[in-house]
Amino acid sequence: MPDSRMGDTLTTRKTLQRALLMVGALAIPAGALVVSTGTSAWAKGTKITCTHMSGTAAVLTISGCTGGNTGTGATNVNGSVLAAGGTVTWESGSTTRVGVPTLVPTSAKKCPGYVKGAASEPLAEKVSASVTADTGDGIKIPGKATGAVCLGTSGNVTLLKKFVLS
Numbered sequence: 001m002p003d004s005r006m007g008d009t010l011t012t013r014k015t016l017q018r019a020l021l022m023v024g025a026l027a028i029p030a031g032a033l034v035v036s037t038g039t040s041a042w043a044k045g046t047k048i049t050c051t052h053m054s055g056t057a058a059v060l061t062i063s064g065c066t067g068g069n070t071g072t073g074a075t076n077v078n079g080s081v082l083a084a085g086g087t088v089t090w091e092s093g094s095t096t097r098v099g100v101p102t103l104v105p106t107s108a109k110k111c112p113g114y115v116k117g118a119a120s121e122p123l124a125e126k127v128s129a130s131v132t133a134d135t136g137d138g139i140k141i142p143g144k145a146t147g148a149v150c151l152g153t154s155g156n157v158t159l160l161k162k163f164v165l166s
Contacts, residue, residue: 046067046068046137046138047067047068047164047165047166048065048066048067048068048070048137048139048164048165049065049066049067049162049163049164049165050062050063050064050065050066050070050073050159050162050163051063051064051065051159051162052064052073052159053149053157053158053159054156054157054158055077055156055157056155056156056157057151057155057157058078059076059077059078060077060157061073061074061075061076061077062074062075062077062088064162065090068094068137068138068139069090069092069094069136069137069138070090070091070092070094070137071090071091071092072091073090073091074088074089074090074091075091085097085098085099085100085101085129085132086098087133090136090137092136093136094134094135094136094137095133095134095135095136096131096133096134096135096137096139096165097131097132097133097134098129098130098131098132098145099129099130099131099132100129101127101128101129101145102127102128102129103125103126103127104125104126105123105124105125105126106124106125106126106148106160107124108121108122108123108124108150108160110124110150110160111123111124111150111152111158111160112150112152112156112158113152113153113154120153121153122150122151122152122153123150123151124148124149124150124151124160125148125149125151126146126147126148126161127145127146127147127148127149127163128144128145128146129144129145130142130143130144130145131143131144131145131165139165143165143166144165144166145163145164145165146163146164146165146166147159147160147161147162147163147164148160148161
C-alpha cells in the first residue's frame with residue numbers, strides 16, 4: 001500500500017519550487033528585459049535584452065545584456081528582495097525597479113535537468129512584470145518585462161527564454 005505522506009511531500013516540494021521560482025523570476029525581468037525609454041535622448045525607446053542567468057533563487061547573476069546602460073548585466077542580485085518586486089542594480093550603476101511578476105506554468109522540456117518520466121523534474125514559468133522605475137537606462141515608465149525561467153530540482157535558476165523589457 002502506498003505511503004499516504006508521499007502526496008503531501010510532493011505537493012510541499014512543488015509549492016516550495018514555485019516559491020523559489022517566483023523569487024528567481026523577479027530578479028530576471030529586471031535584468032533580462034527589453035526596455036523602452038522615456039527620456040528625450042531615447043525618444044524612440046531602446047530595448048534591453050538579457051540572454052543568460054545563473055545562480056539560485058537567493059543570489060543570481062544576469063548577463064548577456066544589450067541595450068540601455070546596464071553594462072553587460074547584474075551580479076549579486078538578491079532574489080529574496082525581488083520576491084515582491086524590487087530593484088536591480090546594473091554593473092553600470094543604473095537601477096531598474098520591477099513589480100510583482102505574474103507567473104504562468106509552461107513546458108520544462110528545454111530546462112536543464114529535464115528527463116522525461118523522471119520522479120523529479122525542473123519547473124518552468126513564463127514571467128511578466130511591470131517596470132515601475134529606472135535610473136540611467138532610459139526605460140519608458142511604465143514598462144513591461146517578459147520572458148521565461150527554469151527552476152531546477154537542485155534550486156538552480158536559469159533562463160528558458162530571454163527576457164525583454166519594452
